Amino acid sequence: MEKPRLSESQEDYLKEIFKLREVNETVSMQDLARKLDVRPPSVTGMIKKLCAMDLVEHEPYKGVLLTKTGEKIALEVLRHHRLLELYLARHLNYSWDEIHEEAERLEHVISEKFEAAIADLMGHPTHDPHGDPIPTAELELPDTPNLMPLNTFKKRIGVTIGRIMTQDRDILNLLSRLELIPGNSIAFIKNDSAGIRVKVDDNQYLVPHTIARLIWCETVD
Amino acid sequence: MEKPRLSESQEDYLKEIFKLREVNETVSMQDLARKLDVRPPSVTGMIKKLCAMDLVEHEPYKGVLLTKTGEKIALEVLRHHRLLELYLARHLNYSWDEIHEEAERLEHVISEKFEAAIADLMGHPTHDPHGDPIPTAELELPDTPNLMPLNTFKKRIGVTIGRIMTQDRDILNLLSRLELIPGNSIAFIKNDSAGIRVKVDDNQYLVPHTIARLIWCETVD
DNA sequence: ATTGTTAATTAGGTTGGGCTAATTTAGTAT
């Protein structure tokens, strides 16, 4: 069982399959093509190779799944990415919206030594600045509280923001300006056709549905 | 004048031409092939492309030179590399012999923002842990004292080590064990057929010629 | 059952950066 070292593309395919699988029940070629910004035939081709390497399983015309080993690699890349994001924010003064882009490139080239060094330095954190869970060194996902998108609540209730499900820089800037960031507690007031009304400190905002779906929260006990 | 963003290979070619030019009068295809660990026809091919981009000049069967813009790119990569080496050593506890390898991969993917962040954090250093000069943000090489290889001295004299001209990990480990590292002062005793005899603190060592040529020193006033 | 629509695949091509084997050139030694 050797490790033939994957290409950056291959790592990105595995990572993206993993991330899509967290949300959708099934991962289509098209989903992948969209996320990876390539055309569908490229996906078909690459998936064939990953299949031959036993990193994914593919039922043609159905969808694609990670194998155990494929999943481990995805988690390894995800760990790099999320540790890097937190490191850039904490130690190099990057702002919330800048970290993703830089981590996207660095994730493929840092060594295990680098990974361990920054994890140590930061005290083995479990979540990155977007609230995304950081896989452990053993490549297990840490326990995460049960989160629900902000637009799925029904009645007035206090909630704590757990995770922001986008990397769009303008959305992130908007959210940070509104203090809608992981760790902050807000009050869910009501959900009407115009959007979700929330109270942050003493201000009450309307959060459009398109934005609210990206804000995952847990209820405050 | 756009910046079409070079490939990692292309950046390495330019960087290597620059480094060879510091030492040799002329840069041959073969020198490049050796350093870049590729076969000579690959070099001929790549040099043609770099020539077409006006980054190098090439007189066939003579040698290759950087143009002004080619040199700027080489210095940019070199700045990334050397800042990274120092950063890894200072902030992530890398040892002397580990930094080169990691920097070799990171140099191509960090952003200008990352470069500026670590340069700031370290107070805009002028030399990396091997004593290699770090180009400034404006891509000028800093003034460096006049250095001579340890094996070129003639008479007993005190010298300060300025720069170590290798990235070989075993040699670097040897040297650090012997305290033969940039900044340290030693005494040059004599050069005989067996090698160079030096005094470090209270110990007197014989340094083989092959090693001594890599240790560049300035004379102590 | 037939048709239409959309997703997926196949066929075939491009580009970048390598390679080996064969050839040419420059420079040296006889």
Added chain:
DNA sequence: ATACTAAATTAGCCCAACCTAATTAACAAT
């Protein structure tokens, strides 16, 4: 001048990761 040697170049291939255009498969609607 001639012959040899080593460096450089050319010719021709390979492989990864893309692409477009054409084809096929799945499935819903009539």
